[in-house]
Amino acid sequence: MPPSRRDEIADKLRVITGWADLGFDENGALHLGRAQHRDGSGTARDLLGAAVAGKNILVLEDASNRSDVVFARVVEGRWTKDAAQKPPAYIILVDFADFSRVTGDRAALAAFNVGWGLLHEIDHVVHDTVDPQREGEAGECEELINRMRRECGLAERVEYYFTSIPGTTSNAFMTRLVRLAFEQRTPDKNRKKRYWLVWDAGLVGGLGDQNQIAAAR
Numbered sequence: 001m002p003p004s005r006r007d008e009i010a011d012k013l014r015v016i017t018g019w020a021d022l023g024f025d026e027n028g029a030l031h032l033g034r035a036q037h038r039d040g041s042g043t044a045r046d047l048l049g050a051a052v053a054g055k056n057i058l059v060l061e062d063a064s065n066r067s068d069v070v071f072a073r074v075v076e077g078r079w080t081k082d083a084a085q086k087p088p089a090y091i092i093l094v095d096f097a098d099f100s101r102v103t104g105d106r107a108a109l110a111a112f113n114v115g116w117g118l119l120h121e122i123d124h125v126v127h128d129t130v131d132p133q134r135e136g137e138a139g140e141c142e143e144l145i146n147r148m149r150r151e152c153g154l155a156e157r158v159e160y161y162f163t164s165i166p167g168t169t170s171n172a173f174m175t176r177l178v179r180l181a182f183e184q185r186t187p188d189k190n191r192k193k194r195y196w197l198v199w200d201a202g203l204v205g206g207l208g209d210q211n212q213i214a215a216a217r
């Protein structure tokens, strides 16, 4: 992973966790912040702490512009030597280019970036959670990520799968615009305000194979 990409991830994780001194060292290992922190999500700090202390090895890989990676994805790694003596390894593939192609409401953009994508994949490994099979729900993995968003005062992701934007699916459009819903409770009443992210699925990927239309697996 190039240093500039690592910096991008560290920037996002610092904001989410509130750990101002979180960062990667020269060997590329992630160092968490010290105990003191301001704001940020305690659930995110717990998850990263569990990932660093756990038995699994997590490797981050820049998978930008890979068509088989829609935002981010985790795969099992295979040791080439002495596999039996080595701990389980997982490779988290992050498509930075996909994240740069997302536009939409500012409140939704703050709740969906490489930092949030990475935490989603780490949760899959640490808690062995799975994503939903059906449309219209966030799933158990995103439920934990939504708790982190709440702790940060951000909008929550309503659904796991993106959907096409009504009226844009005809052949008249060169692009395949899709959207993903986020929601936040308004402080005054018990009402929720909806925010959208929008992107061109023709560029980001995830179209075609119906079993692989996940926005961020």
Ligand SMILES: [Zn+2]
Pocket: 120, 121, 124, 130, 131, 141, 216, 217
């Ligand atoms: Zn997932």
